[in-house]
Amino acid sequence: MDLKERRQINTVKRHPWEMSRAQVIADLLKLNPEREYRILDIGCGDLFLEEYLLERYALLQFYCIDIAYSEEEVTVLNQKNKRIRVYNNFADVADEVRQMDIVLLLDVVEHIERERDFLEELISRPFFTKQTEILITVPAFQCLYTSHDHFLGHYRRYSLKEIRRLVQQADLKLLTSGYFYMSLLIPRMLKKGKENLVGKGRDTTGLVEWKGGAGWTSFLKKVLTFDYRTGKFFKAMGLSLPGLSTYVLCRKKSVS
Secondary structure, eight states: OOOHHHTSSSSOOHHHHHHHHHHHHHHHHOOTTTEEEEEETTTTTTTTTHHHHHHHHHTTTEEEEEETTHHHHHHHHHHTOOOOEESSHHOOOOHOOOSSSSSEEEEOOOOTTTTTHHHHHHHTTTTTTTTTTTEEEEBOOOOOHHHHHHHTHHHHHHHHHHHHHHHHHTTTEEEEEEEGGGHHHHHHHHHHHHHHHHHOOOOOOOOOOOOOHHHHHHHHHHHHHHHEEEEHHHHHHOOOOOOEEEEEEESOOOOO
């Protein structure tokens, strides 16, 4: 969960989208449970993903950056779990770690005005080697930009073609890419249509307002996970289905 959303509430009731997306990320990374990984998560939010993955892959070491954390929060969080190191600036983690195995940019790039410059600067860092993989997820389709995006500070949404072009321009080699969550397209289209007719709604998102019970939450999480697996099946058959999110998994093309 984005920290801007997390701070609106005192207690967290996880949205099924958030829970299912953690499963999607785990599947895309294809982690070996017997191998150690150093993972840099830029724009980590409230660390839900890290906690989820560590329950399943005990040898992961996370380095998590979010500029929204205060110094006090960084101090407190770094005392909780030695497998999750937290920072609120890039310089500290860059000085501490020599090489990263995986870099995560999960719903981050859309927040950056000059995203190509950001990616080029990131992959020029010494810890980003020719073996480092980077997973990027972004919201899909600019035509579906709504008040939700505005509230979260998004500059844009991306088609799969656009995010592929961005990473290739940044000297990254594309390993795999695709969409996920086709079932969420219609609700977003309806929201966009409503905003076009009656104007924008309140500045909030469904993540902080989720009030579903355990049974309903579990059911919707399974629906979303089935949605992802369906898209994955058709992708393996050579057919790319659209979805509300898109992803690219890349490596560096060359090493300076």
